[in-house]
Amino acid sequence: MSTLEIKNLHVSVETEDGPKQILRGVDLTISSGEVHAIMGPNGSGKSTLAYSIAGHPKYTITDGEVLLDGQDILELSVDERARAGLFLAMQYPVEVPGVSVANFLRSAKTAIDGEAPKLRTWVKDVNAALERMTLDKEFSQRSVNEGFSGGEKKRHEIAQLELLNPKFAVLDETDSGLDIDALRVVSDGVNRFSAQGDRGVLLITHYTRILQYIKPDHVHVFVAGRLAESGGRELADQLEAEGYDKYTRATESV
16 A cells, blocks of 8 residues: 655745745645545645645745655655656646657656557557547647647546556646536546556545546645645535635634
8 A cells, every 4th residue: 555645744936025835734645545635715725735746846845745655755856756656637738849649658658667668559558548538549649738628638637647557646626627528538537547446646626526526535625725624525515515715714814
């Protein structure tokens, strides 16, 4: 069993007015086989948490640890974190003109495994992953995310997840911009990944609609850079009915 432990994580970002504290002591442990959903209003720091775990240079860790099976990954480069078993599906996947999806996926797989996959087997695996994401074979010859629709970008992210098969997946608002059909396809992909039983998922979202398809083991309310409350699936239902007002009011009164 693997664990991803976030301990007392404090993160700041540089602004025109100097450093601004975003995360204010986040504690969270995710074990393999678990799905954790983080929900919260805009500007609460959810994406900062995702990118800080992944190693985005924009964010400065001022205190705390992020341990993957006991190793502090904050000491690792971005690519070393990926090889250790961490995957980030971005809220806004970037375009990479001139690099085909096929070459990108094979290069990523080679970097993570330390050796290139056998070409014939790999092509079959890629085509099967794309098909599961309702993307045709010709999709692999397109430049990464260039001219992709919002749904294509998110489905491509989950195809990457299936092919790279990390220990832990951090999914940053994977449901944003998806219509109902694409949402089902993406959710099915995440569920296949999770169903292996020895993989962990940290799912960041604003809304409960994706939780109709991906059933979380734990739900966390994230407000003002920290976890305000944790619970089960019923907590998501409560947020759907009541919103975040009581949490934001409590923060403002502190």
